[in-house]
Amino acid sequence: MTIHFAIIFPLLMAALIPFIYKAFTKVKIGWFVLLAPVTVFILLARLIPLISSGETQTHTYEWIPSLGINFTTYLDGLSMIFGLLISGVGALVVLYSIFYLSTKEALHNFYCYLLLFMGAMLGVVFSDNLMVLYAFWELTSVSSFLLIAFWHHRRASKAGARKSMLITVTGGIAMLAGFIMLHAMTDTFSIRAMIAQAPSLVEHTLFIPAMICVLLGAFTKSAQFPFHIWLPDAMEAPTPVSAYLHSATMVKAGIYVVARLTPLFAYDLTWFWTVMIVGLITLFWGSFNAVKQTDLKALLAFSTVSQLGLIMSLLGIGSLAFHVDIDATAIIYTQAAFAALFHLINHSTFKGALFMMVGIIDHEAGTRDIRRLGGLMTIMPATFTIAVIGSMSMAGLPPFNGFLSKEMFFTSALHIAEADVLSRASATALVPVIAWIASVFTFIYCMIIVVKTFFGTTEKLPQDRKIHEAPLGMLISPFVLVFFVIAIFFFPNVLATYILAPAMVSIYPGLASMQEMTPHVYAWHGFNTELIMTLGVVLLGFVLYRTLAVWRRIYNTLPAQFTLNHVFNRVLSEGENVSSFVTKLYMTSSLRHYSLYIYVFLIVIIGGYFIVNDAFRFSMANNAEIHVYEVLLVFMMAVAAVAMLFVQSRVTATVLNGVIGFGISIFFVIFRAPDLALTQLIVESVTTVLFLLCFTYLPAWKPEKSSRREKTTNAFIALFVGALVVLVSLSVLHFNEFKTISSFFENAYELAGGKNIVNTILGDFRAFDTMLEVVVLCIAGIGVYTMIKFRMRKGDDRHEN
Template identity: 90%
Template sequence: MTIHLAIILPLLMAALIPFIYKLFTKIKIGWLVLLVPVTVFILLARFIPLISSGETRTYTYEWMPSLGINFTTYLDGLSMIFGLLISGVGALVVLYSIFYLSTKEALHNFYCYLLLFMGAMLGVVFSDNLMVLYAFWELTSVSSFLLIAFWHHRRASKAGARKSMLITVSGGIAMLAGFIMLHAMTDSFSIREIIAEMPALTNESLFIPAMICVLLGAFTKSAQFPFHIWLPDAMEAPTPVSAYLHSATMVKAGIYVVARLTPVFAYDLTWFWTVTIVGLITLFWGSFNAVKQTDLKALLAFSTVSQLGLIMSLFGMGSLAFHVDIDASTIIYTQAAFAALFHLMNHSTFKGALFMMVGIIDHEAGTRDIRRLGGLMTIMPATFTIAVIGSMSMAGLPPFNGFLSKEMFLTSALKVAEFDIFTLSSATALVPVIAWVASVFTFIYCMIIIFKTFFGTTEKLPQDRHIHEAPIGMLISPFVLVFFVIAIFFFPNVLAKYILAPAMLSVYPGLASMTDMTPHVYAWHGFNTELWMTIGVVVFGFVLYATLSKWRNIYNTIPAQFTLNNAFNRVLAEGENVSSFITKLYMTGSLRHYSLYMYGFLILVVGSYFAFSDTFRFSMENNAEIHVYEVLLVLVMAVAAVAMLFAKSCVTATVLNGVVGFGISLFFVIFRAPDLALTQLIVESVTTVLFLLCFTYLPTWKPEKTSHRQKMTNATISILVGLLVVAVSLSVLYFNEFKTISSFFENAYELAGGKNIVNTILGDFRAFDTMLEVVVLCIAGIGVYTMIKFRTKKGDDRHEN
């Protein structure tokens, strides 16, 4: 129950905040919200001794057991890491936001969205059922959209939110298809049960398509190349959002899925190649593009892309452990996954601190533009300290935690180069080369953060602001994070033993008996290849930074029209143009045209089926006797329907329409269907009254002038539809190739406890469909209410086009 509570608590508080905010406006809502992630962190921390001993915890609430979809939470080493990050960093972000955000902001909306996202992320990492995981996965996209667009009056914020939504949701839909394929292969949605069936399923025809679809979802969410373009634009969100979503949580969701499903797909080398190559390309491209940025937040955005690529590539390299014998070589390749988990933790600490540092600079100096910054070291020494520790850790220098995981990354890259896969040793030899080059660019942009922002003169700083050090409340959270940056360097094996080792058993469940699978972390390994590569990174990095002005023009060699962002914008623009063109073809504003389209399609599809199949059946042998009064009633309804076409006034048309409707009611009475007769009578009565009430506002009755050709078309369509409906009705009576479903509903009382078959069909047998219809009506009502509530007032020009 505890794990379910960890998910439900943020979601419940998100629902209560709008009411609490109105009732207690004098209370600073952030302090109340802070209790939620702190409580979740404490709840999870209680399980650390249990999980570190190799045990797991599972809790299940049945939801749709007939479909195999249950709310099952699974707490193991891997989900524990992400749960602690989500709640721990979440608590620091909430504390930071209390001092960062102005009380003039819509804080109740901000914290509602933030808690909604927190609950969704916890749902993703704790869900054992793929369908439940997917539901929370898409909820993270929706809540992050709301957070990125929090400053909705800014055009860039809305554009960034829209781009992130489109890319991540599209990937999520692909991932859903992959989950469905996994279910088709295993007949289970449980991740643990699917893992248990591996590697027997690698020969299934759906295995590779399922892998590709799942990776599309993971790559889009974790901003891997070429889907990384949404992350820099998402930096238009408030800094607390960037520090939380884009360094510690949302972008790590894709990493989590890759880590969790590695035991499922890693038995095929396609997983290794895809994950490793995409990760390395992302690592290089992110670090390369970070150097050219002039906005500190944009620089950190591309650095995040690069670091995510590093972690992703490590999980790819670690999958080689599934292709070697269980011996010492296996341990070598499992260390890549250990490095990935280690750097995952390290990245959350130093990147979270750096985002908060940038937020402090923006808050105090009023700008994030590197070209307008300089000399802040003496003005903001505490912020400078945060920047140095965070940047040096990200650059992979001692004595900071990033150095340890970066060295392990280089070790893994070198080991992969020794692994001869399909005799393509030259391809794997490129892995350490790409890793080293990307590390050089990482070092360069870390130098830019420190020297361009804090060194030099203060002449370029905005002169209209009194720049000073941030208040102590805003410094607490980043200082807590940089404390862990240093502490993990000196005590890495505490983290390895209690947090990382259990997670390794989740990534490699088949190797659980290997007690030495988790390496002992050392800060000094002697003068080995990895150390010389790090020294080379520092030397070349300093040289390239010093000569940055001489080679920076290289970024201008790629024309803007060939960038991924431009391609994305072109696709959207062309998509809108094509859809607008198609829409204008059929959205003519004429009811006659719409009727022609619908009935024409009906005639084409159903009529073609009747024409080319032996479906039409008709026999008078078993029909009941037709009475004279039934014939007369039909004639009256037919005459009323035809006469309606020639009506000259609204009253006449309404009366004739009522004749047809009430005639149908009489037929229901004759056929002993009193409930349907009563329903029809009510509908006709209400419709007639509504028409009469609206006559005052209706325009003068002016029959549409139609040409002879249009009249012939109308008559032809009408006659064909009428004949088709009659043919379908008669065929249904005599078509006996399939067993009728009515026999099932005849047991309505035993199955659903209802004596009225129609009511049980609506309320029980198709209750889910009925519920969705109600949801659609509810959404439409909310939309109408919203348009009325927020309609643009006359003379109000505050809205943006």
């Protein structure tokens, strides 16, 4: 129950904000919004002792039990980590935004989107049902789109939001296909139930396709190569959004899915190779490209890409534990997953602080361009302290938490190079090399952040404003984060025992005990290979930083047309051109053409199917007797239909159309269908009145002049469609190719409790369809009402002027 509340509470507050935000005119609404993440964090923190003891919490609300789709929440060690990050960092981001954002901004919109995203992320990490997880997954894409495009007056913001939406939603659709395949294999949507069947699924033909589809969703959301290109463009969002979505939460959603489904897919080595290789490429490519950036947020964006690749590669290495015996070798590989989770937390602390630091600089100096910054150490000493602690932790130096997880990363990379369970030993030998080179570039861009921004002279700083230290309120959140950066370094085993250890059981259920899989974390390992690698990173990184001007020109060797961004923009542009060309072929603004397309399609598809399957078979022998009054009624309707083609008045055409409609209602009475007759009479009466009302405001009717060829075509199409409908209607009486569903609906009273079959079909059997029709009508009504009110308001303004 607590976990359901944790998900729903931010969503409810998001729904309330549009109605209550005016009550906070003198006090920022952010203080009210802060209540949501703080409440969720406290609720989860109270459960830490329970979860650390190995217990879990689960609760189910039935939603669509017939399809196995229920709102089931599951709290274990893994979801606890993400829940604490989402709520804890969320609280700090909201506090930071209270002082960062101007009261002139549309704060009610901003906080509504932020709470919507927070609830969606909590739904992702706490959902045990894959369909519910997917619903929240796409809600994160929608809400992040709104947050990235918050400054919608900027073209770059709209472009970044569109790019992130296109890439992440496309990956989400692929992931949905993977979830459906998993259901086809396991006959359940429960993640826990699927994991219980994992060893028997490896040989299934859908196993690899499902794995690939799920990984596509995870890679796009967590900005893995080559899908990482959306993340730098998303930096156009306000800094609180970057600090929250792009360092601690949204980009970690893919990490969560990979970690959660590792015990499901890791029994096949394809999972290991794919996750590890993609992670390593992302690690290197992100760190390499971060060095050339001149915008501090863009630099941090590429560094985030790199760090996400590091975590992803560690999860891939950790999956090897499923391919060795449960002994010391397996424990070695599980420690890679431990390092992944450890660095996940560390990254959220130092990267969140760094994003906030950049936001402070942008807020006070008016620029994030490294080429226009320098000498800020004496002007902004508190911000400088945040930058040094965050950057050195990201570079993997002591005494900061990033050093501990980076050393564990080196250890895992060295172990994978020595693994004897793999046939491609030469390929795995490159892992520590790539890890080390990427760490060198990481050190370089960390030096750029600190030295280029805070050292040197102040001559390049903008001279149109007085730069000073940020207010205390804006410094609280980043200082809390850097406090944890240092505290975790000195007390890592508190975190390991109470937070990380239970999560290891989630990734490796039944593989070994919690204590065996949780290493004792300590800073000093002696003079080992990992320490030598770290010293090499510092020495080479410092030399390369000092000679940056000499070798930085290598970034210009790759032509712009070969970059991934250019390819994306070209594909998008060409796709728009092709779609525009195809659309113009049939969107001619002619109702005749549109009707022609529809009827020709009907003739070709329906008529073709019946001809190919020899389905035009019928017999009149068993038909009921046709009475004279029925023949007269049909004749009257036919005369009215033909007469409509030749009349010159809209009123006359409306009356003739009414004759046809009322004639159909009489047929319903004859065939003992009073409900349909009543509905037809009401609809026909209302539409006739509406037609006559509309015609009052239309200009005089001028019949269209059509050529003989067009008239002949129209006549043939009309005759073909009319004949086809009659023949199909007669043929279906004897068509037995498909099993009829009428027997199912005849049991409507037992199944739905309704004595009227038509009502039960509309209100129960196809309830979703009916509900969505009502929603569409409601949205259309709101749109019409808004347009009328807007026009009236504009009219009033003109009148006043």
